[in-house]
Amino acid sequence: MFTTFDIKNTKYDTDTIERFSNYEEYRNLYDGDFNKAFSSTVLKIRKRYPLDNTTAQSLININLFWALTDFFKGFLTNQGININVDDKIQQQWEDIAKENNFISVLKEVYIDNSRFGNGIFKVALENDRPKIFSICPDCWIPVFKNGNLNEIDGHILLYSLENIENGVKKEYKKVEKHRKGYVENEIWECKGGVFSRQLDEAEMKDFNVNKIDDFSELWDDFIVFPTKNSTESDEYFGESDYKRCKSIVEEIMLTISQNSKIINRHANPKMAGSEQNLEFDPVTGTRVLPDSDFLKVGTDGIRPEYITADLQSEAIQKHIDLLLKFFYILTKTPPQAYGLDISGTMSGESLRKIFIAALAKVDDIKQVSFTSTIQKVVQCAMAFNSTPTENVNVAWGEPIPSDYSEMVNIENSRVSAGTQSRLTTIMTLDNVSENDARAELLRITEENTSPVESLTDEEG
Numbered sequence: 001m002f003t004t005f006d007i008k009n010t011k012y013d014t015d016t017i018e019r020f021s022n023y024e025e026y027r028n029l030y031d032g033d034f035n036k037a038f039s040s041t042v043l044k045i046r047k048r049y050p051l052d053n054t055t056a057q058s059l060i061n062i063n064l065f066w067a068l069t070d071f072f073k074g075f076l077t078n079q080g081i082n083i084n085v086d087d088k089i090q091q092q093w094e095d096i097a098k099e100n101n102f103i104s105v106l107k108e109v110y111i112d113n114s115r116f117g118n119g120i121f122k123v124a125l126e127n128d129r130p131k132i133f134s135i136c137p138d139c140w141i142p143v144f145k146n147g148n149l150n151e152i153d154g155h156i157l158l159y160s161l162e163n164i165e166n167g168v169k170k171e172y173k174k175v176e177k178h179r180k181g182y183v184e185n186e187i188w189e190c191k192g193g194v195f196s197r198q199l200d201e202a203e204m205k206d207f208n209v210n211k212i213d214d215f216s217e218l219w220d221d222f223i224v225f226p227t228k229n230s231t232e233s234d235e236y237f238g239e240s241d242y243k244r245c246k247s248i249v250e251e252i253m254l255t256i257s258q259n260s261k262i263i264n265r266h267a268n269p270k271m272a273g274s275e276q277n278l279e280f281d282p283v284t285g286t287r288v289l290p291d292s293d294f295l296k297v298g299t300d301g302i303r304p305e306y307i308t309a310d311l312q313s314e315a316i317q318k319h320i321d322l323l324l325k326f327f328y329i330l331t332k333t334p335p336q337a338y339g340l341d342i343s344g345t346m347s348g349e350s351l352r353k354i355f356i357a358a359l360a361k362v363d364d365i366k367q368v369s370f371t372s373t374i375q376k377v378v379q380c381a382m383a384f385n386s387t388p389t390e391n392v393n394v395a396w397g398e399p400i401p402s403d404y405s406e407m408v409n410i411e412n413s414r415v416s417a418g419t420q421s422r423l424t425t426i427m428t429l430d431n432v433s434e435n436d437a438r439a440e441l442l443r444i445t446e447e448n449t450s451p452v453e454s455l456t457d458e459e460g
Contacts, residue, residue, distance in 0.1 A: 002143045005177045007156055008188070008195045016141065019237060023116050023138045026240050030115045032063040038250055045257075060257040064249045064327065065242050069114040071337045072241075076362055076370075077107055079397025083378055085389045092387045093378065100132040100381075106374075108134040113227050113365075117238035121225040121373065123380040125215060130381040135224070142226070142236065149236045154179045155224045161187065161207065172199075174209065178224050181216030185209050219383040225376055227369040245330040252323045259316055332357040348403030355400060362399055371396075404429075 004010055012020075028037040035042050042059055081103065085093050096102075105121070112134065113119035120135040135157065145153040154177060161172040171191060177184040187199040187207060201211045215223070228238030328334060334354050335341045352359065375392040382389045411429055414420035422444075426437040 001147060002141050002156070003145070003147050003153075005143055005154065005156060005184075007141075007158070007175055007177075008198075020138060022240070026115045026242055027138075029065040029242050029246065030063075030069060030111075032061050032066065034059055034061055034253070038253075041250060041254060058257065059253055060260060062249070062253050062256065064245075064252070065115070067338055068241055068245075068331050068333065069111055071333060072114060072358070072362065072365070073107055073110050075337075075358060075399045076110060076365060076396075077103060079399060079401065081106065081374075081397060082395040083374070084393045084395070085378065085382065086391055089382065089387045089389060092385055093382060093389075096130050096132070096381050096385060099129065102132060105132055105134050109227060110365075110370075112137060113229060113238065113370075114241045117229045117231075117240040117243075119227045121227070121377045123223045123225070123377060123384065125218075125384045130384040132377060132381055137226070140224070140226070144236075149234070152222075155222060157224070160190075163206075172207075174207070178222055180222060181220045182212055182214040183223070184212055215384070218386070219380050221376075221380070223380060225373050225380075227373045230364055230368050241331065245327055248323055248327045248330065252320065252327065255316075255320055255323065332361045334358065348400060348406055351400050359399060366396060 001013060001015060002010065025037060028034070038059065045059060083093065083097065083102075084090060109119035109121055111119070116137050118137045118140075120137055120140055122133055122135045124131045124133075139158045141156040141158070143153045143156060145151040157176040157178065159174040159176075161174050163170050163172065170189070173188045173190040173195065175186040175188065177186070185204065187204050187209060188195045189197045189199070204211065229241070231238050324335075334357070336351075336354055337358060371394050374394050378392045379389060407429060411420070411425040415422055415425055423434070423437050423441055426432070426440050427434060430437070430440070432440070
């Protein structure tokens with residue numbers, strides 16, 4: 001835990017070191033670099049089956065981590081998001097969102113939130129226009145006031161910089177110390193990750209970096225906006241989606257890899273038989289069976305036959321299915337999330353029942369931090385645009401769109417039962433205003449009272 005902004009003279013505590021180490025591991029899992037993520041397992045495999053051996057076995061890369069994050073990213077964002085501010089400045093926000101491709105930034109932040117447990121929005125003012133972008137949390141260090149997890153004193157962001165000087169590449173670290181209303185910038189010469197000399201203000205100009213970025217007249221709060229997965233009361237940082245399912249995925253990969261090796265090995269099986277089945281090779285002076293692996297068993301009377309494996313396929317399939325069930329439980333995803341077990345046309349209600357755990361998780365993602373964080377991001381961007389607003393409404397699209405035929409049946413049933421007017425039904429189904437619905441209802445009434453005359457009028 002950091003309680004000071006003095007990054008040069010403060011050593012990383014064990015929690016910070018562990019967090020950054022976990023981030024590297026989770027990045028490897030998302031990228032599918034399993035030789036690093038599961039290095040101990042790969043080492044055991046290679047010790048047992050050396051790579052120069054015909055039985056060499058590799059670990060098949062089955063990237064369920066990427067699939068998990070990609071599913072929830074789409075589940076959360078693919079139906080869009082509507083952000084509304086005060087009517088008179090709504091168009092201003094629409095322009096800012098379009099300039100920054102806000103939905104793309106949102107997806108980037110969610111990917112980090114899923115794989116690392118935290119994602120970060122950042123707002124800046126560039127060329128007098130608000131800039132919204134994502135920041136990877138592996139450069140982020142929150143500073144806690146008096147060690148209190150519920151009181152943030154500020155944020156530190158660390159970036160690596162490079163500059164070619166006299167043909168030699170030099171490494172630098174840019175340090176952003178974020179406080180409410182302003183950011184203090186520092187650039188340090190760095191070698192092997194160790195800070196050495198701090199550049200003065202004139203030298204920082206070569207990097208187009210100001211000593212102080214003061215925006216307090218526009219916005220008197222932080223411009224770094226972290227999101228997080230659910231966590232416990234004694235933890236500040238969110239938990240990666242991969243933490244609880246890592247060992248299950250590793251076992252799935254290992255099981256499939258082992259059985260794949262057996263199947264491949266026996267795709268070209270050896271033949272067993274007696275010596276009489278062999279042919280004499282005058283060059284080598286030995287008896288062989290041409291173009292085949294042959295295992296000699298006895299000297300006579302043994303019928304030649306292929307050696308095949310008893311794979312016990314049903315037991316293997318049950319074991320893999322059991323592992324996948326645990327994966328689905330821990331990740332709150334059904335098989336249908338990955339395109340499996342889909343039969344026929346399912347109604348919207350059926351899909352919602354199948355995806356009930358996934359829908360609950362998406363609601364959790366929104367409620368824990370995303371909705372409130374997006375509201376603050378929008379307020380900050382609008383303040384930088386000199387059009388401040390207090391009212392920001394975030395409306396998420398439905399992960400599973402409503403089934404229109406089901407909606408029609410429900411609405412018609414309510415009209416028939418006398419519990420809802422036809423006017424309300426038209427407004428709901430056609431998503432129109434009350435005035436438009438009244439006009440449509442009037443046309444329907446006229447057509448029902450004199451259908452022939454109405455059709456004639458329309459044709460004329």
